[in-house]
Amino acid sequence: MERIKLEYGGAPLRGSLTVPGDKSVSHRAVMFGSIAEGRTTVSGFLSGEDCLRTIDCFRSLGVSIEREGTDLVIDSPGIDGWKEPSDILYTGNSGTTTRLILGVLAGSRVHSVVTGDSSIAKRPMKRVTDPLDRMGADIRGREGAQYTPLSVQGGQLRAIDYDMPVASAQVKSAILFAALRADGESVIREKEVSRDHTERMMHNFGIQVSSEEGTIRLQGGQKPVAVHVDVPGDISSAAFFLAAGALVPDSEVSLENVGLNPTRSGMLDVLEAMGAEIRVTESGSSDSEPRGTLTVRHSSLRGTEISGPLIPRLIDEIPVIALLATQAEGTTVIKDAEELRVKETDRIAAVAEELGKLGADIEPTADGMIIRGPVRLGGGTLDSRGDHRIGMMAAIASLIADGPVELEDPDCIAVSYPAFFEHLDSLQK
Numbered sequence: 001m002e003r004i005k006l007e008y009g010g011a012p013l014r015g016s017l018t019v020p021g022d023k024s025v026s027h028r029a030v031m032f033g034s035i036a037e038g039r040t041t042v043s044g045f046l047s048g049e050d051c052l053r054t055i056d057c058f059r060s061l062g063v064s065i066e067r068e069g070t071d072l073v074i075d076s077p078g079i080d081g082w083k084e085p086s087d088i089l090y091t092g093n094s095g096t097t098t099r100l101i102l103g104v105l106a107g108s109r110v111h112s113v114v115t116g117d118s119s120i121a122k123r124p125m126k127r128v129t130d131p132l133d134r135m136g137a138d139i140r141g142r143e144g145a146q147y148t149p150l151s152v153q154g155g156q157l158r159a160i161d162y163d164m165p166v167a168s169a170q171v172k173s174a175i176l177f178a179a180l181r182a183d184g185e186s187v188i189r190e191k192e193v194s195r196d197h198t199e200r201m202m203h204n205f206g207i208q209v210s211s212e213e214g215t216i217r218l219q220g221g222q223k224p225v226a227v228h229v230d231v232p233g234d235i236s237s238a239a240f241f242l243a244a245g246a247l248v249p250d251s252e253v254s255l256e257n258v259g260l261n262p263t264r265s266g267m268l269d270v271l272e273a274m275g276a277e278i279r280v281t282e283s284g285s286s287d288s289e290p291r292g293t294l295t296v297r298h299s300s301l302r303g304t305e306i307s308g309p310l311i312p313r314l315i316d317e318i319p320v321i322a323l324l325a326t327q328a329e330g331t332t333v334i335k336d337a338e339e340l341r342v343k344e345t346d347r348i349a350a351v352a353e354e355l356g357k358l359g360a361d362i363e364p365t366a367d368g369m370i371i372r373g374p375v376r377l378g379g380g381t382l383d384s385r386g387d388h389r390i391g392m393m394a395a396i397a398s399l400i401a402d403g404p405v406e407l408e409d410p411d412c413i414a415v416s417y418p419a420f421f422e423h424l425d426s427l428q429k
């Protein structure tokens, strides 16, 4: 496995950057564009490994998906014209692809088998296969459809009235895709409000869906109409440079065209609560996803508490927020974040153990962590554990470490941010 030296210490980060397209929105653009009959075009699409796996899956179903210049062009016969794939649908490392596609396939007319890599094989799927089963889906798989590989025989579905036991946009979205093909009106009640890109994109594709205080209602049988989707920059990718700008002395970093959907922007609330100097300039939205420029400067930070409804609004940013907290005065408590244990890795253990190697004081708890700061970080060899967000957290940690930092298995960063190291270099010139 590759190991690289991270030689970034010291120099301030200055300048501006456009982060790559939002991963969640990119996946959904391919999915809706494949369900809708006709031509969907997508600008700002993220060509990260996870989204490429989504493209592969829909190509196998007979959808044409090609690059034309910087746009992605999707030509689909519509869901009822899909062909049965002659091989498995391979979802790689992508939880979003795996879970959402189960909902899409359940309401299709084809038989398919879905599987991913060794990380996906450990991630819980029952949270999706259970509600889909109640809708009449025929899904079978390992340990009673708890884990991949999963086989799906598409068919006619019935509507569901469902109280979600986990706060998860992936579960909500899988049910919504199935509900679109079901007889009757489905009602989904969220445990906590999670990212609403699926609902927003449904509006763009001409589907009526209502959402009020965590209750979503969707009438089945509506047909999406092919449109153009403009994907905003990914706030979860921007998060690493927001943290770097706040942590490295003399830095000032601007990030442009970042998606500012309020169900995703919890990190901005945390930066403010920690005392970071951050400016948000909204630039409006060309579709239903708001966006704007974020500018951050080196700041002295204080500890904070992160819990409750804030958690789904920043779930993927917690590794880099934990790094920020190691440099903050006082204690930071993160709780209600047990979902971190079932991401690409167990991110509670990974953050505590990997940053611990540099001397950070992080106590893992069942549903989060307690971080005491500030602590000067030293050198060490960190392991991404095949998790892109742990890899990028390590790279940002190297910016403030007193000793040399090495990173094992950096390649996984391409899952969400293939140009990450180029962008980091460009801010240190």
Ligand SMILES: O=C(O)C1=C[C@@H](OP(=O)(O)O)[C@@H](O)[C@H](O)C1
Binding pocket: 023, 024, 025, 096, 167, 168, 169, 170, 171, 173, 195, 315, 316, 339
């Ligand atoms: O719906 C999505 O696009 C995502 C939802 C979140 O997962 P959960 O739904 O499991 O919380 C998030 O962690 C993931 O990176 C992307």
Ligand SMILES: C=C(OP(=O)(O)O)C(=O)O
Binding pocket: 023, 050, 093, 094, 095, 096, 097, 316, 343, 344, 389, 416
């Ligand atoms: C959890 C993540 O993605 P997924 O669930 O799609 O693998 C992530 O990007 O941090």
